[in-house]
Amino acid sequence: MARKPLRSQRSYGKHDRDGFIHRSWIKGTGLPDHVFDGRPIIGVCNTWSELVTCQFHLRDLAEYVKRGVWEAGGVPIEFPAMSLPETQMRPTAMLFRNLLAMEVEESIRANPIDGVVLLGGCDKTTPGQLMGAASVDLPTMVVSSGPMLNGKWHGRDIGSGTDVWRFSEAVRAGEMSLTDFLSAESSMSRSHGTCNTMGTASTMASLMEALGVCLPNNAALPGVDSRRKTLAHLTGNRIVQLVKDDVRLSQILTREAFENAILMHAAIGGSTNAVVHLLALAGRVGIELSLEDFDRIGREVPLLVNLMPSGKYLMEEFCYAGGCPAVMKELGPLLRREAITVSGHTQGQIAEAAEVWNREVIGTREAPVGPSSGVWVLRGNLCPGGAILKPSAATPALLTHRGRAVVFEDIEDYHARIDDPDLPVDETSILVLKGCGPKGYPGMPEVGNMALPPKLLHRGVRDMVRISDARMSGTAYGTVILHVSPEAEAGGPLALVRNGDEIAFDGPSRTLDLLVDEAELARRRAEWEAARTPSQFDRGWYKLYIDTVLQADRGADLDFLVGKSSPDVTRESH
Structure with missing residues (x-):
């Protein structure tokens, strides 16, 4: 032919x-x-930036992709895409994930390329690039930037993000000096690469393997490991063959691929942010995926990976223990083994060839690191569109709880009052934060894991039930209920919660309810509607985003970007 x-x-x-x-x-x-x-023209989509440690080395890594492309008889052409430095961008990097996706989509579609390699790493970069590429549907592969080396401080390993939260609470509780706190900074981030915990960056890199859009071991090889350069070279080789065979992204991103991603997410104790990103990605390729899929499929899988924030170790140990292929091996019959990957092998073949080298890091289904975890999807009158919780990062005793709300109307209100010694709060209270959803902030920031009141920290309290329409860092932990949908700004019931209201949370039953009668809620809603003011954002990206962003249960994509697209341009140039 x-x-x-x-x-x-x-x-x-x-x-x-x-x-x-x-x-x-x-x-x-x-x-x-x-x-x-x-010869095939291969685009190398690079989010290299000096603004972020995660992608600082991608300029170098791109050269190895190009070597592989040339060697296989293709022509590599590198082009830039915006970087989304998680800790640097204001107001939040998530506000710009969809903008990155639009940039990547239009750059690929508009230019004369036959396939593309996506180079990214930081939390929103990986899903943003893949969402954009999925809407064009050319042969596509991912090379992640890889995690940084383990942090080393005072004779022990420390993990990106996770230990920041721990150290910060210790300082607030008077248990750690500010001098020690500040001395940990350089020790925590001692090489380029993404967070070395199983935060969002490492989670999304792992899910790239589960989805089948990268070569095996993409997730765990450290960013400074020479084998990551080799992987980049081999990716350059492989993308040329995918173009020759016309293997498009839509052939890889099947329903089975998404189910494998959910299984992987549960097994690794992955970031809650992955739920939003996978929902958005599924929407781009026309795959039916719902919040309940995460709970239903994830229930089959115990926690297999012993990494912070759900466990003890860091990404270096995960790499040396066998990485994602070893996890897929341990998933056994749960793995959708016939799902194809860009490597040319099925997921079953990749799993069959894998080995587990450290049982302290990667457990078995018979002897797991922890019980079935994944994410719990909650429903109730406080979250009719759903809310999620990561049980492996929560306090077991709080997974069924009833308490009175201490309400913060927005993040500024929270910062103004949380340290007040007269704040009417005790260890049974439930902290409620509003105004931090996709429209409300805007951009759905990672503030859901609210720091606890110092008055309780000094009494030894280390966790409380917290509820918000926000997200939380994948490196964070606690009994934190997130992504409440509809959000407060969209008129969800969260907007109506007041101080002293009783809230009932039953994790095992997957329910979250505001114990206020319907008549009172109707009265409050009328008051809330009457007090509404026009948005302060009346131009540019902010306005487009607020006007068109979907709620968290639909991936917080823009409504006009959902649905299958194609590589076809509207007009040929003349």
Whole structure:
């Protein structure tokens, strides 16, 4: 069978005026005549930036991808995409995930490339790039930046994010000096790469393996490990073959692939942020995926990976223990083994070849690190659209709880009052934060794991039930109920909660209810509607985002981006 003409040949293969223009302009970069003989043109989409440790080394890694492309007979052309530094961007990196996805989508579709390699790493970068690529549906592969080395401080390992929260609470409780707190900074982040805990970056890199869009061991190889360069080189090799075989992203991102991602998410004790990202990605490729899928499928899987914040170890140990392929091996018959991957092997074949090298780090289904975890999906009159909780990071005694609400109307209100010694709060209270959902902040920041009141910390309290329409860092822990939908800003019941209201949370039954009668709630709603003021955001990206963003239970994508698309451009250039 004759090979289908390459997409790039519409620009570079013509022997007319248009072909002259396209070839001439790109030859200005130093490409010779013979590379336009029908070889695959591979885009290397790079989010390199000096603003973020996660992606600081991607400029170097891109060269290894290019080596692999050249070696396999392709032509690599690198192009930039915006970086989303999680700890640097204001008001929150999540506000810009969809903007990155739009940039990646239009860059791929508009340019004469036949396949693409996505280089990213930080929390929102990986899903944003893949969402954009999925909406174009060319042959696509992912190379993650890899985790940083273990933090080392005072003779022990410390983990990105997770130990920040612990140290911060210790300082607030008077148990750690500010000098010690500040001395841990350089020790925690001692190389480039993503967080070395199973936070959102490592979770999403792991889910790339489960989805089948990268080569095995993509998630766990440290960013400074020479084997990551080798993986990048081999990815460059492989993407050329995917183009020749016309293996498109939609052939990889099947329902079975998403189910494998949910299984992996539960097994590794992954970040709650992955729920939002997978829902958004599924929406881009027309796969039916719901919140309940995470709870239903995840219930089958115990916690298999002993990493912070749900466990003890860090990503280096995970790598040396066998990484994601070893986890898939331990999933056994639960794994959707026939799901195909960009490697050319099925997930079952990858799992069969894997080994577990450290049982302290990766357990078995018979002797797991912890019980079935994943995420719990809650329903009730406080969250009719759903809410989620990560039980492996919570205090077991609080997973069924009834208490009175201490309400913060927004994050500014929280910061103004949380340290007040007269705050009417005790260890049975439930902290409630509003105004931090997709529309409300805007952008749904990682503030759901509210720091506890110092007056309780000094009494030895280390966890409380906390409820919000926000997200939390994948490195965080606690009995934190997140992604309450609809959010307060969208008129969800969360907007109506007042100080002193009783809230009932029953994790095993998956319920979350505000114990206020319907008549009172109707009266409060009328008052809330009457007090509404116009949004202060009346231009640019903020306005487009607020006007079109979906709620968390639908992935917080923009409504007009949902649904299958294609690589076709609307008009050819002339």
